[in-house]
Amino acid sequence: SQTIHQWPATLVQPVGSPLSLECTVEGTSNPNLYWYRQAAGRGLQLLFYSVGIGQISSEVPQNLSASRPQDRQFILSSKKLLLSDSGFYLCAWKKGTLLSGNTIYFGEGSWLTVV
Amino acid sequence: GENVGLHLPTLSVQEGDNSIINCAYSNSASDYFIWYKQESGKGPQFIIDIRSNMDKRQGQRVTVLLNKTVKHLSLQIAATQPGDSAVYFCAEAPGFQKLVFGTGTRLLVSP
Numbered sequence: 001s002q003t004i005h006q007w008p009a010t011l012v013q014p015v016g017s018p019l020s021l022e023c024t025v026e027g028t029s030n031p032n033l034y035w036y037r038q039a040a041g042r043g044l045q046l047l048f049y050s051v052g053i054g055q056i057s058s059e060v061p062q063n064l065s066a067s068r069p070q071d072r073q074f075i076l077s078s079k080k081l082l083l084s085d086s087g088f089y090l091c092a093w094k095k096g097t098l099l100s101g102n103t104i105y106f107g108e109g110s111w112l113t114v115v
Numbered sequence: 116g117e118n119v120g121l122h123l124p125t126l127s128v129q130e131g132d133n134s135i136i137n138c139a140y141s142n143s144a145s146d147y148f149i150w151y152k153q154e155s156g157k158g159p160q161f162i163i164d165i166r167s168n169m170d171k172r173q174g175q176r177v178t179v180l181l182n183k184t185v186k187h188l189s190l191q192i193a194a195t196q197p198g199d200s201a202v203y204f205c206a207e208a209p210g211f212q213k214l215v216f217g218t219g220t221r222l223l224v225s226p
Contacts, residue, residue, distance in 0.1 A: 032212060043204060043218040044159070051212065059213075090158050103149055104214055106158035 002027035006091040006107040013114055019064075019078040021110050023091030026072065033074040034092040034104065035066055044090065050074060086114045127223045134192040136220045138205035141186065145207035149214065150179060150190045153202045162190070162203075192222075200224045 006023040013019060025031050032051050036044040046059045048066035056066050063082050067075045074091060089110045096102040128134050140148070146167035151159035165172045165179045165188075172179050178191040188205050202221050206214040 034213075036216075044206075044216040046213060046215070049213060092158075103161050103164055105161065106151075109156070109158045111156075 002093075002095075002105070004091060004093055004105060004107040006089075006110055008110060009108065010111040011113070013081050013112065015083055015114055016080045019076070019081050019085070019112070021076040021089055021091075021112075023074045023076075023107060024072055025093045028072070028093070028095055030071060031093040031095050033068060033072075034094075035074065035076050036090040036092060036106075038088040038090060038109075040087070048076070081114045083114050086112055088112075124218070125221045125223065127225065128195050130195060130197060130224055130226050132195050134190075134195045134199070134222060134224075136190045136192075136203050136205075136222065138188040138190075138217055139186060140188060140205070140207045140217075142207060142209045142215070143183075143186065145209045145215075147208035147211075148179070148181060148188050149206045149208075150177075150188075151204045151206065151216075152199075153204065153219070155201075159204060195222075195224050197224045197226055 003026045034049045035047040037047050038044050049057050050068045053068055053071055063085060064076060064078050089112060091107040092104045094102055094104045149164040150162040152162050153159040163174045163177050163179050165181050167183060170181050176193045180189045192199055200223055202219040204216050204219045206216045208214055
């Protein structure tokens with residue numbers, strides 16, 4: 001079966017420090033990968049998605065970047081964090097197109113607090 | 116732009132009641148919709164999905180209804196249980212790669 005892991009689960013970072021969140025998927029190949037952000041008490045905002053190695057689509061202009069160095073690895077980064085980057089970051093994956101049975105599955109999330 | 120929103124931010128029900136959570140979407144091109152359940156501090160979990168060529172789909176204790184005429188989606192939970200307490204999100208797929216989420220409805224189930 002497929003599983004998704006992301007880490008770290010929680011982190012507290014000072015303003016201006018760098019960020020690296022990692023996500024890996026097991027049990028599948030060539031998945032589509034996603035990074036979402038959720039502000040406290042709010043919905044999910046799509047940040048980046050990737051359909052293959054080295055292919056990144058950015059959905060909103062921001063202080064973050066994403067990379068996909070390997071087929072099942074997706075990394076979210078920042079060179080200098082802002083207070084507004086605080087939130088709950090969720091990695092997700094799917095196989096194939098969005099049809100019944102090919103939905104998007106989420107990891108457990110990473111809580112980021114920028115202080 | 117794309118917008119998926121919910122009518123009620125919080126829904127409180129008694130255990131055993133049926134719950135109905137509503138969602139409006141704005142992109143008439145969307146042809147795939149999903150409901151997710153998110154418990155506190157966890158990632159969203161898939162509940163049920165529906166394609167635009169259907170108007171109803173049933174799962175275990177859950178039913179999703181789709182009204183394309185008014186661009187409305189609902190999730191019905193039968194015999195609601197305390198374990199159903201969570202935030203529920205609807206999401207639409209305007210294409211085959213991305214999901215756009217609404218802001219969510221919190222369901223509170225009292226024993």
